[in-house]
Structure formats: C-alpha cells, structure tokens
Amino acid sequence: MAEAAKGRGARSNATGRYEPETLEAFDDGWTGEDAEVAPLRTTLTPERARTIITRNSSPDVGFDRSINPYRGCEHGCIYCYARPAHAFMGLSPGLDFESRLFWKPGAAGLLEQELARPRYVGRHIHIGGNTDPYQPVERELKATRSVLEVLQRFNHPLSIITKSVLIARDADILGAMGREGLASALVSITTLDRKLARAMEPRASTPAKRLEAISRLADAGCPVGVGFAPVIPGLNDHELEAVLEAAAKAGATSAMYVTLRLPLEIKDLFREWLEDARPDRAARVMSLVRQTRGGRDYDPEWSHRMKGEGPVAELIGTRFRAALKRYGLDGPRPALDTSRFRVPADMKKQLDLFDAA
Template identity: 80%
Template sequence: MSPVAAQVTSRKGRGARTNASGRFEPVVHEAIDDGWTPQDALPPPLRTTLTPEHARTIITRNTSPDIGFDRSINPYKGCEHGCIYCYARPSHAWMGLSPGLDFESRLFFKPEGARLLEQELARPKYVCKRIHIGGNTDPYQPVEREQKVTRALLEVLQRFNQPFSIITKSHLITRDLDILGPMGRERLATAFVSITTLDRELARTMEPRAATPQRRLDAIRQLADAGVPVGVGFAPVIPGLNDHEMESVLEAAAKAGATTAMYVTLRLPLEIKDLFQEWLADARPDRAARVMSLVRQTRGGKDYDADWSQRMKGTGPVAELIATRFKAAIKRYGLDGKRHDLDVTRFRVPRDMRPQMDLFDPVL
C-alpha cells in the first residue's frame, strides 16, 4: 500500500491538528498513513515543555502603522492556550520549531524579565510611553501560575509608575488586582479581555486551554469593580463561524463592566492558513467551505492580504458589513467612548535605581 497523508485528528487540549516543519527548515517532515493505523496504539499525550530564554532586552519595539503602540513586552514565546487562529504561531518557525503543535507545547519564558525591565526603564535616555503587555502571546497563559514572570514585570512597572496596557483570555489576570486596581485608578493601567464566542463548546475546540467565556466575563467584572479601565476584544471575527455572536458578546461584556471594544477580522498569514483549514475541516466540516469562502471575500479572493491599510479589518462587502454591525453595536451598548488614556507624566525612576542622587528631585 502506498503511503498517504495521515488523517488529521485532534489531540485533547490542543488546537492544531498537525506539527508540520517551519518554513525555514531545509527538510520537511510530514506524517503519513502506512495502512497499519487501526492496529497502532494511540499517540501518548502531548506534554508541555518549558525552556528559559536568556534575552538581552525585554521591551520589543515596532513601527507598524496599524498597531496602536510602539513598544511591547511578551513574557513568553509560544502559548499553551492553543488558539488555532493565533497570529503569533509563525514566529515559532524562527526557532526551528513548528507553528503547529510545537507552538502550543514547546514554550519559552524569560526568567530575568523583571531585571531587564528595570535596567531599560532606568536608562537616562528612556522616554516614557505606554508599554503593551501580551501583544504576541498571552501573558497569563497557564504556566504563569508557577513562573510568575508577568507578575514580576507588573511589580517593576508599578515601582516606576510606568503606564501599560495588557490583554488576555485568562481569568488569572484577577490574581494581580492588587497592582492593576491601584494603577488603573491612577490612569497607569488599562486591560482588554478577548472574548471570541459565548459558546462553550466552540471555545473549547477553538481555544482549548483558554478560560471559558463566562470566566472571561467574570474577569471583566472584577477588573471593572477594582477600578481598572477595561475593554473587550471581539477578535478574531470569523465570518460564518462566530460573526453572528458579535452583538451578544459586546452586550455581555458591557453588562460586565467593559467601557470600550475592538475587533480584528481573521488573519491567516503564512503557516496559519493551512493550520486553520485543517482545524476547520476536522472541527466544523459542515461549514468549512462556506467559512473559507467568506474569509476570502474579506481578502480580495485570497486567503490573506498583508497590506497595512486593510489587514486588520479586510475589504469588500462582508468586511464592510462586519464594520457596520460593530459600529452600531458599540454605540448601542455604550462601548463607543473615548479609548482609555494613560498618564505618562508620573513616570519616575526609583531612587535606588539611579546612579547618583538627583539634587533637583522634589521628593528629596
């Protein structure tokens, strides 16, 4: 019997169905079915591994014209949440790993992140602007419970009065309300919670290790009650799959205490294109063809168009309808207020981090 492509099947607690080699690898590995599969034992559970990354810097800067911040911090590389649509997946290829199952099971953390952040914030030429935490992978993914890298970073930001925004799908953010609350009330912190669906079954399949939708709504509620300006991200919007829930998600988030909202239309750059379609054919075979047809209608007939001017929202009638519905919904539910401003004027280098005492420091 000639070998054929292996059947795409799901693994418990994982989003990607396959683990194809990254785009930079000289040799491509692909699973095959040799005909003996029915007699073979099931593969063992895929364990998560965690490796320290000894970085030189912790703040990443970008010049992308369609991103609302120029600096960010990502405490982790890879993300155990396993969201199948995650735009960060292709970054694992830079390390010789797969954007598929490797991305959600072979993780890296920055144990010296807090020390590096102190050094960078204390530099004489540092100019204070908002720092965004979690722009690539979730700062509150499950391994944060033990590693507490994000927690250590927040403690540094609080010492310096460094304003920041943070985004997550995890209820674990509520652990740090003792920092987020006071900083939020002083216009030094703002949070976004991403909610893509209120359907528990879809969420479990699409975002297997992220918090349930109700837990995310509770996180919004607790953040708001603590005085943290909080928004909701309905991202990504997947036409034909979750777009019909836009209004219900925004309404639920507003009732929980969110005061602003954002959305991003599904993006399928590089390896995500194949990973998402494999997942879709396995998890939602009855609607896979229609979903991809609608996605392509937002991208000029292609799976993806990376043009800066439209990559976040898409173009065409389907994208325009999504934008119109979103605009009407945020107005209806009071989520169309001014985006949360942060106060950059209160930034101070703690005295113990200065090379010498400042004679003009008003606190001396």
C-alpha cells in the same frame, strides 16, 4: 486528517518554513495495530534574553513597544497570529507552538535596567502583543506579575491583553494603576458558546470566566475593554452583538475587533482545523474569509489587514459600530498618563554605585 490531540488546537505539526528538510505525517495503513500515541506534554525552556522591550513600527497596532514574558501559547487558539513566530526557533507553528514554550526568567531585572537608562523615554508599553502573558504556568512562575510590579514602581503606563481569568489575580496592581491613569486591560472573547470555545481555544479560560475577569478588573478600578477578535465570518460573526452586550454588562467600557488573519502557516493550520472541527461549514467560512481579503486567504496590506475590505467586511464594521453605541462602549478611551514616569530613588542609587565602580 490527523486525529486531534486532546486539549490542543492544531491538528498537525508541519516543519517550520526555515528548516532545510520537511517532515510530513502520513497514513501507512497500519493504524489499527499501532500503539496509542502518547499524550502531548508541554515543555518549558528558559530563554536568556538580552532585552525585554520589543519595538515595532507597525502603523496599525496602537503601540510601538511591547513585552512578552512567554513564547508559544498553551491556550492553543487555532487562529493565533503569533504561531508563525515559532518557526524562528526552528519549531513548528502547529503543535510545537502549543506545547514547546519558552519563558524569560530575568524579565523583571531586564526591564529595570532598560527603564533606568538615561535616554529612556516613558511611553505606553503593551503586554501580550505576541503571545498571552497569562500562560497556565504563570500561576507558579509569576513572570508577568513581576513585570507589572516593575512598571508600577516606575509609574510606567501599560496596557495588557489576555484570554485568561488569571489576570484577575493581578487586579491589585492593575486596579491601582488604572485609577491613576497608568493601566488599561483588554480581555479577548471570541464566542459565548462554550463548545465552540473549547474546540477553537482549547486551553483558554471559558467565556464565562473571561467575563468574570472583566468584572473583577472593573471593580478594582482598571479600565477594561473587550476584544471580539478574531471575527470569523460564518463561524462566530453572528455573536458580535451578544459578546459586546455581555461584556458591557460585566463592566467593559470599550471594545475592538479584528477580522480573521491567515498569514503564512496559519492558513493551512486553520483550514485543517476547520475541515475537522466544522466540516459542515468549512467551505462557506473560507469563501467568506476570502471575500474580506480580495479573493485571497490573506492580504497583509497595512491599510486593511486588521479589518479586511469588501461588502462582508463593511457589514461587520457597520454592525460593530452600531453595537458600540447600543451598549455604551463608544465613549472616548482614557489616555494613559505618560507624564508620571520616573526612575525610583533606589534604582538611581544603584546606578550611581555602578558608575562609580
């Protein structure tokens, strides 16, 4: 078992699935005399994107377009469903995903261009559908905030999800848009146990800070929900009710959950982490996970990939619905207003000048 890198979730850095050669670390017997491994540093590379809005046709995600200012995620959540996407960059979904990040410096300008196109129709955009839009470096880069500013100028409806208290920095925008029916937020809280959170999500905000983010967004006027995602049977599922109760007290008005998904490389990365971080319950957790996936590590079928199936999955769903009602999180979610979308006058003038040229 590889030694855990300080502040990182993955225990290894296996080659991406598209690479022609596979590299694998092994113990050569000289560990005791080897020099200490240098700390893993995070690198950030600009990505020159041509577009900023990503479209999808997935029937079970609730939106058909999203914006991701960053690729990779320094939070290091071991279960993150976005990890396999790093293989498209020729990188590992393991430690590379957590330490070799990309960002889109021209995100705001690209977004303005796309929203101003004559045929564009304003519909709900989700921010953070792949990786968290509030990376630690967002404090300086403000890529996500620049996207929010553009959407506010265009009166464009949005939703946003994060595990970071940094979202509270943008409560001025999200609160103002939320009061107008143009924005909603979701804060993901998988556990209230700080020790488990540090092991499972090593660089994400602490559970207490995420509750603080819910409170600050709610106070600002932005409708905010809590995501108990993923539910990991045998590891954090016993906290379902406690997390929803704490979030409701902080100001959340809705909730959602997703049962642990282990597609592609994630299944090996998660098992490796589990055997290292929680060896006493690793076999039990994987057994319960397979019971929600028809005996497999993962079932990708649209109809039940988010919730799973079978008695274990059904019990989680029953408990979740009961907790929604108990803590007042079962009310209708306010619909985002798509009717107010407009291209600002100054943008129209710029486009007229461009057309004239």
